[in-house]
Amino acid sequence: MAFVWINPRTGRTTVSNKPPHDRDVPYGECADHETADSVYYDWDHGTARAVPRSPGSGHVFDPKAGAWRDTxxxxxxxxxxxxxxxxxxxxxxxxxxxxxxxxxxxxxxxxxxxxxxxxxxxxxxxxxxxxxxxxxx
Missing domain, CATH: 1.10.287 (Helix Hairpins)
Known part of the structure; x- marks a missing residue:
């Protein structure tokens, strides 16, 4: 099992074999093989979710919104x-x-x-x- 959360300092998704050090940071559980590119922490549901397929080049995944943003x-x-x-x-x-x-x-x-x-x-x-x-x- 691994843990996924959004790092409060960087705003980026973190996946680790240990939960966050800061107990105030909400996190979810995911499979060991997941990476920060494949899962994100869903704030609304308090769980780990798979990153949806990218709609194409020029898009960046926003883990807080749980959606791809066209840049x-x-x-x-x-x-x-x-x-x-x-x-x-x-x-x-x-x-x-x-x-x-x-x-x-x-x-x-x-x-x-x-x-x-x-x-x-x-x-x-x-x-x-x-x-x-x-x-x-």
Whole structure:
């Protein structure tokens, strides 16, 4: 058995084979093989919990909140958005080929979809939660 708590001096998760020296520091129990990267102390429930899977690069786990925090700058977020946008544009490149049969109105829907992609990131109001246009059927 191991013990997990948040170090009051550093604010970081500590995992040790002994409980904290300060008896006022709340702690939880976890398996011996756990590390500070795999568990955290849940203040609300007074127990050790597994760190959830990271949503991606640029995120830091906040053990006090029990959640991942996105630390990317607006410039980094805009770059990531442009990379994804460009990928979606490449995936839809062949859909407007002249020899491709399309239903009535489908060409207009595809042109509108691709224009909405091109308008990104200028039309995004929340870079952390962009609303992506939907590819038409």
């Amino acid at each position: 990317r700058t607006d410039e980094q977020l805009a770059h990531a958005l442009r990379v994804r946008r460009d990928q979606l544009l490449r995936e839809s490149d062949g859909l407007l080929a002249n020899d491709r049969p399309l239903r009535p109105g489908q060409r207009i829907d595809l042109v509108d979809y691709r224009q909405a992609l091109r308008d990104l990131p200028e039309t995004v109001t929340d870079m952390r939660n962009p609303v992506w246009p939907t590819m038409p059927d």
